[in-house]
Amino acid sequence: MKHRTVGEVMSSEVVKAHPDTSLKELARLLTSHRISGLPVVDDDDKVMGVVSQTDLTRRQAARGRTGADRDRVLGALRRIARARPTAPALTAGGLMSSPAVTVHPEQRVVDAARIMERCHIDRLPVVDEEDRLIGITTRRDLLSVFLRTDEEIREDIAGAVCLHGPADDAGKLHIDVRDGVVTIEGAAGPEINTMALIRAAWRVDGVVGVVNRLAADRRDASSVWPSEL
Structure with a gap:
C-alpha cells in the first residue's frame, strides 16, 4: 500500500526572499506571482522564516488602510509595491514569522496536511536534512491526493x-x-x-x-x- 509523500506533490520552483528583501519587493513578489506567502532564506538557502500577506498587510491594517477581505488585502499589497521607499525600510527579516514550520520530502502528505491544519497555515517550505530549501507545498498540492x-x-x-x-x-x-x-x-x-x-x-x-x-x-x-x- 503506497502513501503519497510531500516530495511527490511539492513544487521545486520556489519564490523566496532574503532577510534584507524590502517590504516593497516582498509585495511585488506576492502580487506578481499570485501567492499568499514565501520563505525567507539565508545565504546558504536555509529557511529562516516565512512572510505572508498577513504579515505585510498587518501594518496597513494598523493604520486603518485595509480590511480582512481578499480584495482589500490585494489592494494593500499593490499600494505597497507602488509606494516610494521610506527610511528606514522594513525588510523580510523584520516582518517574517520565525522559526518557520517546515516539512521533509519523505513525510506523508496526510501528515503535512495535519500540520497545516494545526498551525493554521496554507503553505509549508520543504527542506532537506540540512534544512536547506528544496521546494514548497501548498494546500492545493495536498488536495491533489484526495482526487x-x-x-x-x-x-x-x-x-x-x-x-x-x-x-x-x-x-x-x-x-x-x-x-x-x-x-x-x-x-x-x-x-x-x-x-x-x-x-x-x-x-x-x-x-x-x-x-x-x-x-x-x-x-x-x-x-x-x-x-x-
Missing part, C-alpha cells in the same frame, strides 16, 4: 486485505469504492483481523469514509468513522 480515482483506492485496499489474512479468505471479500467511500463486505474468515483491516482502509490516501459490512462483525454494520477506531 485519486476510485480504482486506485480500491487496488490499495485490496493489497491491505491480503496483508491481514490468508489469500483464500481475502478473496471472499468484496471491496467497492465510490467517490472515496469504501464498502467492504463478505464473510471474513476467523484469521482475518477485521478491525485492523478497517483501520488499514482508513489509512489509504484518498479515502473519505469506510463502511464495514463484514459478516464476522455484525454488531454494527453501519459506517465506521475514525473516532470509533
Whole structure:
C-alpha cells in the first residue's frame, strides 16, 4: 500500500526572499506571482522564516488602510509595491514569522496536511536534512491526493486485505469504492483481523469514509468513522 509523500506533490520552483528583501519587493513578489506567502532564506538557502500577506498587510491594517477581505488585502499589497521607499525600510527579516514550520520530502502528505491544519497555515517550505530549501507545498498540492480515482483506492485496499489474512479468505471479500467511500463486505474468515483491516482502509490516501459490512462483525454494520477506531 503506497502513501503519497510531500516530495511527490511539492513544487521545486520556489519564490523566496532574503532577510534584507524590502517590504516593497516582498509585495511585488506576492502580487506578481499570485501567492499568499514565501520563505525567507539565508545565504546558504536555509529557511529562516516565512512572510505572508498577513504579515505585510498587518501594518496597513494598523493604520486603518485595509480590511480582512481578499480584495482589500490585494489592494494593500499593490499600494505597497507602488509606494516610494521610506527610511528606514522594513525588510523580510523584520516582518517574517520565525522559526518557520517546515516539512521533509519523505513525510506523508496526510501528515503535512495535519500540520497545516494545526498551525493554521496554507503553505509549508520543504527542506532537506540540512534544512536547506528544496521546494514548497501548498494546500492545493495536498488536495491533489484526495482526487485519486476510485480504482486506485480500491487496488490499495485490496493489497491491505491480503496483508491481514490468508489469500483464500481475502478473496471472499468484496471491496467497492465510490467517490472515496469504501464498502467492504463478505464473510471474513476467523484469521482475518477485521478491525485492523478497517483501520488499514482508513489509512489509504484518498479515502473519505469506510463502511464495514463484514459478516464476522455484525454488531454494527453501519459506517465506521475514525473516532470509533
